[in-house]
Every structure is written in C-alpha cells, then in structure tokens.
Amino acid sequence: MGLTDFFKEQLHQWKEVQIRFEELRNVRTREVGSMLAQYNPARMVSTGAKIDKATLALRPCFLCDKNRPLEQIILPFNEEFDILVNPFPILPTHFTIPARKHQPQAIAANYRLLHQLLTVYPHLMVFYNGPKCGASAPDHLHFQAGTSGVLPLQQHWQQLYETSETLLKINDYERIVLVKDYVCPAIAIISKSLEHDEQMFRLVYDALPLKEGETEPMMNIVAWRANDMFISVVFPRYKHRPDCYFAEKEQQFLVSPGSLDMAGLMILPREVDFERITPTLAEHIMREVSLSDEAMHEVIKHICQHNVSSWKQEPTVSVGIVSAEKIHFRLNGSYLIDGELITGEQTVEYSKGDILWQSAHLRELVFTPKDQESSFSLDDVTIGLNFHWERKEVQTFLGTLHLIVDNGKLYAINELPVEDYLTSVISSEMSATSSLELLKAHAVISRSWLLAQIEKRKSLGKGTDHQEVSTVRTDNELVRWFDREDHTLFDVCADDHCQRYQGITKATSPHVKMAIDATRGQVLFSEGCICDARFSKCCGGISEEFQYCWENIRKPYLLSVEDKAPLGSIPTMDLTDEETAREWILSSPEAFCNTHDEAVLGQVLNNYDQETQDFYRWTVEFTQAELSALIAQKTDIDFGEIKNLVPLSRGKSGRIYRMRIEGTKRSYVIGKELEIRRALSESHLYSSAFVVDSYDIVNGVPQYFRLTGAGWGHGVGLCQIGAAMMGEKGYDYQQILYHYYKNAEVRRLYE
Template sequence: MKFNTEPWLNVGILTDNKIRFELYGDFSSLATNKILNGIFTAELNNNKIICKGTNITVEAEDEIIFEPSDPVSESFLLRDVIIGVKFHWERREKQRFNYFLKIIKNGNQLTAINYLPVEAYLTSVISSEMSARCSINLLRSQAVVARSWLLAQLQNKEKEKIKDPSLKPIKTDEELITWYDREAHTLFDVCADDHCQRFQGVTKVTTETAFKAIKDTRGIVLISDDEICDTRYSKSCGGMSESYENVWEPVKYKYLQPVIDYKFEPENLELDLTKEENAVKWIKANPPAFCNTSDPKILNQILLDYDQETKDFYRWKVEYSQNELSNLIKEKLGIDFGDIVDLVPVERGYSARLIKLKIVGEKKSFVIGKELEIRRVLSPSHLYSSAFYVEKGNIKEGIPQKFILHGAGWGHGVGLCQIGAAVMAEQGYQFDEILIHYFPNAKIRRIYS
C-alpha cells in the first residue's frame, strides 16, 4: 500500500450490548430519508440493528452509518466508553467525536466505529496519549511515531503474510511463551485504547499546539529500508529501552534496538542487563536518564489524570503476601501451584526486562513469558513492567510468606520513551533529535503532503 495521499481509517471505540449516543448537528443515513439528531440508543433485536431516537427508529441488517452535514463543526457523543481496558485505571467516560459514526454488528453485540481521516485521528491521539499542553517538540515527535505505527499497521494488513511456524507462541505443560499485539481486530483498523493507541476523540484536543504539531509534521514518518517503521512507545523505559523481538514475535528490527536513555553511559554499572547480577544492580541503582525525573511540570504534561495514579515509575516496588501471590497466580493461569516457593528469572532482555520467568510452587513449576504475560500474571491488572527482581521474606519451613518485587520502568520499553522524550523536549531538543535518539538507524521522510 502506497500512501500518496492522506488515508482514512476505521477506529473501534466501543463494543457493548447497548450503545447510547447523541448526534449534535444534522446527520443523515441511508437507512432513512430524515435528518437525524438528538439522543439515540442502539441495540440488537431479532439480529437487526435498531437505533431508537426520541421520535424516530432507524434499523438495518449489518451496519448503520451516520454522516454529518459538516464533519468538522458537527459531532457525536458516545456514552460509557471504557478506557484503560484491564489496567488499574480502567473506567468509563463519555467522549465526543467528529466525522462519521458507524454502528455495526459484532457477534451478539454492537460496535461503534469512528470513520475519519488519519491526520484528524492523530490530533486526538497525541492529545490522548499525553496532555495537549505538552511542549511542541514532544507533540511533534509523538505525532510522527503515532503516524508511523498506524501506517505500518495499515500496510501490513494489506499483505497476506505466511508466518514462519517458529514465530508462533509456545504452550506446553512446562511453559507458556506468548505475546500480545493488535492482530485481534478484524472489523476495524485500530481500537481506541492502549492495546493500539489512545484515541479519545475531540474530548482531549484542548490546545492549538496539538493542531500545530500535526500540521507541522503532516505526512512525516520514520523509514527504514524503504519501509515505514513499525514504531512503538511506552511511558518509561527505566533508563534503557528494550528490543522488539524480546517483547513481541522473534523478529529483529534495526530501529527498535536497545538505547541508553541519556547523553552518556552511566558510570559504575555493567550495562549487559541480560546478566542477572547486572540487572539487579541496575534496578537497585538510580542512574541518570532522561526519563528519571520527578519534575511536576513535565509529569503533568505527559501523565493524564488517571496516569498520575502511578506515582513511582522509574523505580517502583510491589509487595505480596504468600496468600495474595498464590491466589493471584492461580486465578490468572488457572493452575494450582500450592504455595509459591520462588519466582526465578530464566531470561532477561537488554533493558533487564524479564522475557521468561519460572514460577516454582510446592505442586508444580511453570515458565511464563513474554513480558506482558509476566506483567499480567503477577498483578490484578498489569505490573508496571517486567524489569524487576524478587526479594523473599519471612521464610517459614522453606516457604516465603512475603514477596517484594523491585522494578524499573513503566510499559514494554520499546521505542520512544514518552517521559524521556518529554524531558528532552523541555531541555530544548528538536523533534527530529528526539526521534533519532529513540529510533537509531531510521530516517525521517514526508510521504504525503
């Protein structure tokens, strides 16, 4: 797929049994010859989509599209949109959107989709992933990264790739090595939550700076070997970014390799963090890094209200009792380990993130990976990152009664470190300097105007 002009895309916003929405302005639909506005409720009835308004009912077999007479000045509002799905900040909120609303059947439920041009989508993304009041160079760099990731996904969707069997997750009686990416979406291009990119409509677009960042970087992407880079980003790398193959399928990208998140290497630390001794020292230390900041001005830019519920992200600590940990692991994996005897690092990535972890119980031992599976199993929602070491305490008859996880970073750590990039922008780095820092071996190119 060549992007000579700006593409449009379908963004899945909400899937539920009932969808409540409001149309602000004059909307039309092929399902009726009447002008539509006001409050509506959409449900499935006898396998048909039924949208009921105050004085009108619209129905269709598979989808209903609501088209505004003016896609920029008119809007629609969706209620009960879930944000932070399965994360500790999960909640519902109402969100407003421009352009087209689609209601489609999704099994025995309905899905609300926003159909809109890429640049309008990105204006919301950079304001949803962080505050629209961020510095202009942070927003410009986030815009390029978000655009590159999106267009790479659209391009890959067009390719019918036969994957090497060795790239598939592994599941046996002794181990589960799996990873999570965006391949689950078949009815739309991308979702609106952290699984893809945060997209919360025009609700979060509150400054002209966000519009300027998109205008300044329109059509600009990162390129490697004449391909659009599959760029990734997370909140905080913890001082060292991770490589792609250690988080997702075992494929190497030369622009998604480990980067020390600073101007120079930290002193008195061995930086081969794949070695357990070095990884523990790294996590215990507090090395200088762009993302090692407690500056409230910067953090208030990069962390939205619900993100600020996480206070410690560069270095953090989580404690579990024996009962809490054993019950949590049993619930997440569906395996009864008995009491947990140990959590043993098996393999680490370049940033000290665990790729494989062995759970040793009284009844069974089992290896899990990769990083998101480890984070999922060891937390009611998601552990901040998989870069941690385990301290055991209050050991009785060989069974620890307490486990303390000491960790570094927030997220998978691959590609752009958002807090680090915010600090770089505050220190005067231009957006292209930020991009090349986090994506070595990539080039910056405008592919449409």
C-alpha cells in the same frame, strides 16, 4: 511408480550410476566455519563446464530426450517435465527435473514447479540454478531435487528464521523475510498456498537487479517443506564464479557455486582444494558471488515498498470505539442517513443478527456528518481496559459514525481523516502543555504506527475481528504474547491497546495542532518500510528490543539504547546477566526518564496517569497468601504455596521474558513480558524489569515477597517521559526520534 521405486529401478538398470551413489556414502566432508565442504571428484564435469554460447551451440544437450543415455529412464511429472536420476550425485538421493521441451533456463514463468513438486513429494528438497549461477545446462530449463535436511541451511533454519527480519507479511504465517545471520545474503519466502508463493516470489524477482544483456536476475533457489509450510530461499547473485576459479597455480580453487553451495554445502572436485579451503576463504567466495550490501539494500527497499501504498493524499482511518449488544449515542449536529437528516438521542440494539434501529432491522448504519463541526457522543466508552485506571466515560467524536454487527455484538466505528485522528491521539496520550518538540516527535511516531497498521490490515484482508495471541505451550511452559495486529473490522481501536483516542472529549490546544501541522504526512522509515513505531511511558533507563516483548523478529529500528547522552548509545551493561540486572535495577542511574520534575511529568501524564507516583523505580510487596492466590487466579494453575519467582531470560533492558514460578505443588515457566506482568498484578505490573526478594522463610516457604522494578510499560521504542525531558533540554523532534529509533529516517508520505 512411486519416486522411491523409480529411484531403485534406475540404479538397478544403470550400474555405473549405482556405483557413484554407493561411493557417495563414503564421500569426504569437513566443517568449514558454518559451511560443510564436500570432496566430490565426480562433479568435475559440472564444476568445470563451459557455458558460453559457442560451447553450448556445439555440444548436444544432455537433458534432451534424444541425447540421454539409453540406461536413463524417466518418471513423468505433469505434462511438461520429467524426473530423472542425476548421474553425478551430490545428495543421497538426487534427481534432475528437465522440461520436455528444449528451452532456456528461466524461472519467472516456471517458479510454481517448486511448489508443485513439494506438494507431491514433501520429503524432498528442490532447487534451481540460474543460467549463470551454477547451471551446467543453461540452455535447457531444469530443476533439481534430493534428500531434504542435509544442507546446513536447513539444519540451522529455525535459528536463522528466529533472527530474520520480516520484509512483507501477508498474514500470520505467510511472509517474505531477510535472512540476516547467514554467510551470504538470502531472502526467504514462507507460504502455504501456491497463489501466495507465486505472488511473493514475483515481488522478490522484480526487486532483483537485471544485468544488461541477461534474460533474468541472477539467483539460486532452495526450497523445502516444513509440515504444511513451504520455505523457498532465494540467493541473489552478482557473478557466476569467484576470482579464485580463474587464478593460477596455488591461488586457484575450482569452486563454481550453485544452489547447494549457497545453502552451505560447498562442492570441491579437487582434493587439493578440499584440503586447503578455510572458513575465511569459503565465506569470501560466497560473499564475492553474492549481491553487495548496497545492492541488497535496494532490493529490500523495493520489497518493503509493496507494504506501503502510494499515499497521494491524506488517508482515512477507521477506529473501533465501543462494542456491545446495545449502544446509546447522541448526534450533536445534523447527520445524513439515506438522504434524511437525523439528530438527537439514538439507541441501537443487536437483534437476530441485525442492528435494530427505529424498528428497522439493518446490517449496517452509516451516519455521515452534514458539516465538519457536527459531532456524536457515545455512552459507556471504556478507557484503560484491564489497566489499573480502567473506567467508563461519555466521549465525543467528529467524523462519520459507522455501526456494524459481528459475532453477536454491535460495533461503533469512527471514520475520519488521519491528521484529525492524530490531533486527538496526541491530546489523549499527553498533556496539551507538552513542549512543541515532544508533540512533534509523538505526532511522527503515532502517524507511523497508524499507517503501518492500515497497511497490515490491507494485507490481511477484512474478516472477523479477533485478538491475535501467539502461544507456545508445553507441559512445563507457556510463552504468549499479545500484538496489535488484531483488528480486521477496523484499522485500530481507541484504547491503550492501540493508541489512546478520545475524539474531542479532551480539549485540543493550539500547541498540539501546531505540532500536527508542522509534521503533516511525516513518518519514520527503515529499509523502505514504514516503522512499526512502538512507545511506552518509561523505559527505566534503557529501552527494550522488539523481539523480547512480541514476535521473535529483531527490528533494526527498535534496538536497545541508553536513555541519556550521547544520544542513541548502545548499553554498556549486559542486563541479560542476572547479577548485573539486579545491581542496575536496585540502583537509580542517570537517565532522561529519571525525573520527578512535576512540570515535565505533567506533559506526559494525564490525570489518571498521575495516580501512578513511582515509575522509574518501584516496589510491590506481597504476603504468601496474597501472591499464591493472585498467581492461581491469573494463571489458573494451583502452585500451592509460592517458593520462588526465578528469572530465566532477560532482554537488553533487564525485562524478564521467561520466568519460572516455583510452588510447593508444581513449577511452571511463563512468558513473555506482558504475560508475566499480568500474572503478578490484578491489572498489569508496571514492567517485567524487576528482581525478587523473599523474607521470613518457614520450612523453605517465604511468607513475604518484595518486587523491586524499573520502568513503566514494555520499554520498546520511544520513552515518553524521557522524550519529554529531552524536549525540555532543547533537543528537537528529529533528535528525539533518532535517539529512540536507530537506523530510521523521517520521510514525508503526503503533503
């Protein structure tokens, strides 16, 4: 018998319950802030239930088979549970799923049932009430289920998910997130597989506080399906019932929150309470029974720490340097391979799925240096890929050379200790003449970003190298962003896509080594996680927030700040407003990065970077022919002649992340910021913080366009030029870091 037929048959046989379900259609509800109140007098039995041990010992268990009404029929579900129609419904269809064996309410060993039920019945919403969190039968293990999509939590889920914060990520789809813009604390588990669902729930379960004398942490759970994804929202609890439940006279409100209440549907069995409940009181009740902010901080910290290995010693990093069908390199010292010493010129080729070296076909080659001074030099290493300074160089590296084959190409990978890698990165990213405090700050953020990537690669697992491109495409819009979690053959690449790494090709000064040593093992932490510490050349006066450039996740340490004193100030201007953004971009406001001081710029900009003269404010001009041809080439869309470039959405720094291209043949919306920059330049436009002016209009079609812009790069996190100026002004490296990364702290991971 199917679930629908079972439900109909039960109502046909049990008229009293049939009437209750029919009456439910006329039940009174009203909005109470972001919640929905339901007046349901039939729920007085559950709301007023006593669940102390003495009461439970005296009453027969109504979920045990021998004590159920004769009219109640069952639909078996696996070998351990039965499905029953709930005789006191809240939802249009409402089921109880009790265990066949009388046993206490406990979720740890039974969480998988949520996933299993939703696999078989994907149209349901399934929920669990903890022993002292709304369960009227805490002595008998059971779940409940019902109509999906009616709860406010579900109805607002897409918006809630977009503003949530990822605490732990298994892969592109499966993760644990903190639901931030909700009436009470909530943690969501998004999964595809039962295995990952259980693993992530165990992390959440272990992170929740366990009160003395209790059998499990207090919680409610609401779960449902969204296509092939399973969403399970956990509500951590502090107490069973709010104070108003026990109050007297007009101060009393009979509300005993369970899972449905926590999901936004507040059940009130008394009409007087239904009439009097206010949004303020409803929110207060939800907050009162939930974990405090302080307790939630510890929970979040515990979950995030599973992203972070216990670094007892300095880790090793693997860096992808170059890929090709044929790679030429030179061993500048003695290298060991299979116990044999090798040196001098070497060539490897791709051949029939293998590496061809010295007439041998191999799956991989590892050249291990005999001593720390041995180095190898690789020919034709590309730097500035797809940027205006792109070129090839011979570059030299210390450490191990690891050659592998994948997808018809050979990959040269450099493996070396993290601190040695960072010494090169800081020298590659900036001039060795930079101030010590700037170099220290950059050492911390480069180390933070690197270790965060290593942890993400571990969670993703090793596999085929690919570029992670997240795309939302419709007939009229393409929104695409390119993130850095795209390497699975190695931890990071050597170019600007990750962090510039050029081995010992560039000279390393004692100044850089001093900064690395002074900050050894130090990283930025936020809410128990290593920070994904982004940075760019020049923010343009106000830094951008993460979600406007990449995934729609607001990271608490990558917030928009004004690049001036007082440090860490939130912008006073609303640059998401078009008129305000135009006025600001066309001006030249005070900022640390608003400088033409050649000594300061020389600290940050290497020779090829200094080819870029204007960056704080810049202009680019196009003729109609140039712009229409460029956009057609970069987007592969024939717009005809370009009539306008219309900013639709701007981030906190004024950077456009949705823009409509209007042509004589068609219009189309593109985003995010890098996609916009690529569409308007042969390589990359300096930034997407720009305004458009058009001139010499003929029959509604401009013949010339001028783009006036602000900043260089995405603008998220540390502004390198601004940080260089801060160092010159006497700020120390921690002041620089806390200016650009709010809500973060510097912590040492290893000695």
